[in-house]
Amino acid sequence: MEQEIFGITVDQLVLAGVQTVYMLGWGMLFGTVIGIGLALALVLSRRGGLMENRVVYVTVNVTINIVRSIPFIILLVAMMPITRMVVGTSVGSRAALVPLIVYIAPFIARMVEASLLEVSPGVLEAARAMGASNLQIVRRFLLPEAYSSIVLALTTSVVGLLGATAMAGYGGGGGVGDLALTYGRERFNTPLMIFTVVILVIFVQLMQAAGNALSRRLREPR
Amino acid sequence: MITLERVSKRYVTKSGTVDALVDASLEVEQGDIFGIIGFSGAGKSTLLRMVNQLEVPDEGAVTVNGLDLTSMSTRRLRRTRRDIGMVFQQFNLLETKSVYRNVAMPLLIQGTPRAEIDRRVSEVLRIVELEDKRNASIRQLSGGQKQRVGIARALATSPSILLCDEATSALDPTTTESILGLLKRINREMGVTILLITHQMHVIQRICTKVAVMEAGRIVEQGSVLDIFTRPRRPITQQFVRTVVNDQMPGPLLEVVRSETRPQELLRLRFVGDTVRRPLLAALSRIEGLEVNILGATVEEVQDSVICLFLVQLIGGAQPVRRAHEVIDDAGILRERIEI
Numbered sequence: 001m002e003q004e005i006f007g008i009t010v011d012q013l014v015l016a017g018v019q020t021v022y023m024l025g026w027g028m029l030f031g032t033v034i035g036i037g038l039a040l041a042l043v044l045s046r047r048g049g050l051m052e053n054r055v056v057y058v059t060v061n062v063t064i065n066i067v068r069s070i071p072f073i074i075l076l077v078a079m080m081p082i083t084r085m086v087v088g089t090s091v092g093s094r095a096a097l098v099p100l101i102v103y104i105a106p107f108i109a110r111m112v113e114a115s116l117l118e119v120s121p122g123v124l125e126a127a128r129a130m131g132a133s134n135l136q137i138v139r140r141f142l143l144p145e146a147y148s149s150i151v152l153a154l155t156t157s158v159v160g161l162l163g164a165t166a167m168a169g170y171g172g173g174g175g176v177g178d179l180a181l182t183y184g185r186e187r188f189n190t191p192l193m194i195f196t197v198v199i200l201v202i203f204v205q206l207m208q209a210a211g212n213a214l215s216r217r218l219r220e221p222r
Numbered sequence: 223m224i225t226l227e228r229v230s231k232r233y234v235t236k237s238g239t240v241d242a243l244v245d246a247s248l249e250v251e252q253g254d255i256f257g258i259i260g261f262s263g264a265g266k267s268t269l270l271r272m273v274n275q276l277e278v279p280d281e282g283a284v285t286v287n288g289l290d291l292t293s294m295s296t297r298r299l300r301r302t303r304r305d306i307g308m309v310f311q312q313f314n315l316l317e318t319k320s321v322y323r324n325v326a327m328p329l330l331i332q333g334t335p336r337a338e339i340d341r342r343v344s345e346v347l348r349i350v351e352l353e354d355k356r357n358a359s360i361r362q363l364s365g366g367q368k369q370r371v372g373i374a375r376a377l378a379t380s381p382s383i384l385l386c387d388e389a390t391s392a393l394d395p396t397t398t399e400s401i402l403g404l405l406k407r408i409n410r411e412m413g414v415t416i417l418l419i420t421h422q423m424h425v426i427q428r429i430c431t432k433v434a435v436m437e438a439g440r441i442v443e444q445g446s447v448l449d450i451f452t453r454p455r456r457p458i459t460q461q462f463v464r465t466v467v468n469d470q471m472p473g474p475l476l477e478v479v480r481s482e483t484r485p486q487e488l489l490r491l492r493f494v495g496d497t498v499r500r501p502l503l504a505a506l507s508r509i510e511g512l513e514v515n516i517l518g519a520t521v522e523e524v525q526d527s528v529i530c531l532f533l534v535q536l537i538g539g540a541q542p543v544r545r546a547h548e549v550i551d552d553a554g555i556l557r558e559r560i561e562i
Contacts, residue, residue, distance in 0.1 A: 122314035129274055130328040130379070131303035140331065145316060219318055220359075 006192035019174035035108025096173025111153035148218035155211025224250040229282030260436030266419040307376030311388035366397035386418035492556040493530040512542035
């Protein structure tokens with residue numbers, strides 16, 4: 001007989017963990033790339049920005065606001081047709097990634113936007129004065145000056161995304177959150193419920209500690 | 223070397239339009255330390271930024287080393303900017319990077335080879351006397367040291383022009399002196415033309431050769447520093463000069479003067495350069511029926527020369543006073559009557 005803890009098999013538990021990490025990992029990767037891209041678009045195109053462009057700014061700004069105002073659970077359901085088009089199915093961890101990315105990217109964009117706006121305008125002016133191109137300003141001044149703050153923003157985003165993976169999991173994506181809901185809550189398996197919550201709490205603590213440490217290190221001079 | 227011709231700039235804000243610059247013209251020659259002085263909001267910052275086109279004029283022409291900057295392509299403008307270093311009041315350094323990294327930045331940007339960057343950074347750090355801070359973090363430095371890094375960074379690309387945006391305004395008096403000394407040395411030894419803006423007449427006095435006074439977006443007066451200090455014409459210029467060479471009668475003295483019952487005249491005498499050597503007081507005291515009383519005196523060094531100011535009370539009748547005027551005028555000393 002397979003080994004069981006809290007009424008489920010170890011394999012189930014490991015699978016759930018792998019699924020959560022899968023959704024978090026890929027979700028953060030795509031979300032970060034898209035989010036930083038959107039944040040740069042906002043910061044560069046805003047009034048007084050390096051590449052001021054009203055059309056770009058308004059478009060990106062409004063789009064982010066719209067997506068951000070949709071509750072994730074609705075986004076999850078509403079996006080099913082699109083998800084099916086993109087990955088061919090609307091169930092499984094891979095399918096859950098699509099709404100997760102759509103959910104987290106605008107969130108990251110807003111957080112990173114705030115980080116980028118913290119960079120002293122004087123530093124950017126100095127960069128322009130020394131003859132840097134816009135690309136060089138972004139690559140050598142804007143992003144490096146904001147790295148530490150961006151890491152904190154991303155840490156907050158991981159935790160937010162973790163919450164969303166629980167819901168996505170319930171919608172067919174699997175993962176630790178799904179485990180807690182289907183096995184823990186619906187089968188009145190309170191020990192399992194508590195166990196998963198403890199795991200999630202520890203996980204969040206570790207992520208936050210790692211984020212803080214990395215952020216602090218990035219503030220040290222190199 | 224730098225020519226601004228009838229440059230105007232207007233900002234449109236929610237609360238209305240602001241004329242930041244109105245018809246501003248000036249010419250900076252090779253080797254000058256040209257100072258622009260004015261109160262905050264006078265437009266000096268905008269004017270300075272015209273020279274490297276961080277601000278683009280609405281009207282007028284900006285020429286640097288014979289090149290018209292206003293009609294230049296972005297790419298050429300970026301290249302031209304490398305010949306114009308800039309130093310800021312708030313230093314604007316990368317706080318999370320080392321001194322080396324900060325100074326190397328302009329060179330990295332223009333794709334200078336690694337070895338060449340190393341050599342050049344050492345060179346400019348030696349000029350600003352910060353060789354030992356090469357690997358220090360910016361945050362560990364004092365304000366004066368940060369500004370030295372700022373200057374080193376501006377000099378890294380061997381520019382022919384250095385723009386200083388209130389470079390000493392955030393520093394204490396002692397540090398200000400050392401930074402001003404450094405700027406003067408850079409001008410003398412490396413032949414770098416300096417254009418600076420400030421609200422401290424002291425800075426103009428210490429290092430500038432020429433000065434322009436700005437008020438409400440206009441250049442209201444300009445000339446050699448010695449001329450401006452000797453004969454300030456506009457009220458605002460007089461106000462600035464007064465912060466260094468005080469020509470006002472102190473209140474308590476005014477009382478003394480007013481209580482004098484004999485006929486008298488109060489004079490402000492300005493000695494400039496060689497006239498300082500004239501034995502004027504001895505000559506005046508020899509005039510019969512005239513009593514000379516010195517109420518106050520100041521001496522200031524300006525542009526390798528000396529400006530000396532006397533507040534003098536002449537007591538006596540019309541005849542000896544007229545004689546005194548002749549003596550003063552013959553000595554080439556500037557005489558101005560003070561009304562009380």
